[in-house]
Amino acid sequence: MTKVQINYHDGSQSEKTLTDEEIPFPEGKLIVSRTDIDGIITHCNQAFVEMSGFEMGELTGKPHHILRHPDMPSAAFKDLWDTVKNQGKKWRGYVKNLRKDGSFYWVYAVVVPNVRDGKTVGFASIRRKPSRTKIKELTEIYKDMLAEEKKA
Amino acid sequence: MTYTMTVSPDFSPDYIAGWYIFNTWLQKKTGDGIHLELYDSFDLQRKDIIDDKIDIIFANPYEAAMLIREKGFLAIAAPADKPDEAVICVKDDSDIQSVEDLKENCTIAMADDPQVNSVGMIMLEPADLSVKNITIEKQKNYVLVAKNLINESADAGFFLLDAYDDMSKFVKSQIRPIITSQISVIRHIFLVGPKLSNKAEDIRGLLNDMHNEDKGLKILQSLGFESWENQTQEDSEFMLDLIDTLSG
Incomplete structure (x- = not known):
């Protein structure tokens, strides 16, 4: 077990205890969540609750970065928000998520802006089972990106 | 009117x-x-x-x-x-036990149902399969998809779960689901x-x-x-x- 401090893009911080245990993605399911325009969780499905290890009540009203794993580089999330919020486009990527108990799970995530009457009212994130080949590739890439971020 | x-x-x-x-x-x-x-x-x-x-x-x-x-x-x-759920089946005596056992250049049978095919392709992603590295056998209906599996002209087939459930006992005894979507x-x-x-x-x-x-x-x-x-x-x-x- 390792204790780490996570710094979020909104300036907040939290201390987490990490483990090396990976939880497998549930077969055939999609993890679904929705946020408001500021990334605050408004809805999530049962698969999201089960995989995150949190209770439903602990998730809604919280920032989506509650799941952020410290092995994920900030640049990945910056790219996500630039794409969906500033450009109004779909974002796709492989993400390592942190569970409440400090273990982790990998997902292939697609995030889309929810456009209603021409206005973006929030975002939907749909996560599915990722390819192990891609996870292997991305683990190395994210490690290098993190190292660069730490140097800066 | x-x-x-x-x-x-x-x-x-x-x-x-x-x-x-x-x-x-x-x-x-x-x-x-x-x-x-x-x-x-x-x-x-x-x-x-x-x-x-x-x-x-x-x-x-x-x-x-x-x-x-x-x-x-x-x-x-x-x-x-x-809900509309999709199921991927193989021939009952096939060696394939999970999606990850399907390999590049395999043949996938499917009917003309865009939703089922879209979800089916997503369930193949963990095996690094996409339209680029599989052969698609398009059929007019799900009975013909099942036939492709039974006569071994396809390695796996996509079905609408309802269509799979409605198949005769005889057909179902010859094919086996390996994964079912739970999208809801x-x-x-x-x-x-x-x-x-x-x-x-x-x-x-x-x-x-x-x-x-x-x-x-x-x-x-x-x-x-x-x-x-x-x-x-x-x-x-x-x-x-x-x-x-x-x-x-």
């Missing part, structure tokens, strides 16, 4: 009579003439939707995007507790077009109450479900957002 109603071409042939009876029921309840036009392909149906020939539709979720976002259709109802929110929906927008709430009320009358319940059972569930425009918009994340 006579309106035209249609049904997504992927419905089971067992329900054809049911849709005619439903059409008669809806005409009586609304007092409007409604002609039921059935298609045996999505392409033909899509052409008539584009040409504004359709006023009422029980639509495949994949088609709903165009109907709602481009044609101004309104979501009314969806069959309760009947993607489903066929009943929509009315702009010409009926002033009657949309009346039709919503009729469908939501349909299971409460004996005759209505029997008709619903002849369509393969027990009741309609209200489908708001936001329910549909969210379903379309979700479908959008599954495509491409």
Whole structure:
């Protein structure tokens, strides 16, 4: 077990205890969540609750970065928000998520802006089972990106 | 005025009579003439939707995007507790136990159902498979997809879960599911077009109450479900957002 401090893009911080245990993605399911325009969780499905290890009540009203794993580089999330919020486009990527108990799970995530009457009212994130080949590739890439971020 | 109603071409042939009876029921309840036009392909149906020939539709979720976002259709109802799930099957004595056992250049049989095929392809992603490295065997219906598995001309096949469940014991004994989707929110929906927008709430009320009358319940059972569930425009918009994340 390792204790780490996570710094979020909104300036907040939290201390987490990490483990090396990976939880497998549930077969055939999609993890679904929705946020408001500021990334605050408004809805999530049962698969999201089960995989995150949190209770439903602990998730809604919280920032989506509650799941952020410290092995994920900030640049990945910056790219996500630039794409969906500033450009109004779909974002796709492989993400390592942190569970409440400090273990982790990998997902292939697609995030889309929810456009209603021409206005973006929030975002939907749909996560599915990722390819192990891609996870292997991305683990190395994210490690290098993190190292660069730490140097800066 | 006579309106035209249609049904997504992927419905089971067992329900054809049911849709005619439903059409008669809806005409009586609304007092409007409604002609039921059935298609045996999505392409033909899509052409008539584009040409504004359709006023009422029980639509495949994949088609709903165009109907709602481009044609101004309104979501009314969806069959309760009947999501559209996909299942991937292999021949019963196949060595393939999971999706990850399927390898590059394998052959996948599928019918003409865009939603099932989209979800099926997503379930192949963990095996690093995509349209670029598999051979697709397109079939007219799910029975032929099963036949491809049984005669070993395909390694795996995509099925709508309902279609798989409805197959005969004999066919089912020769094929084996390896994965079933559990997406829950993607489903066929009943929509009315702009010409009926002033009657949309009346039709919503009729469908939501349909299971409460004996005759209505029997008709619903002849369509393969027990009741309609209200489908708001936001329910549909969210379903379309979700479908959008599954495509491409």
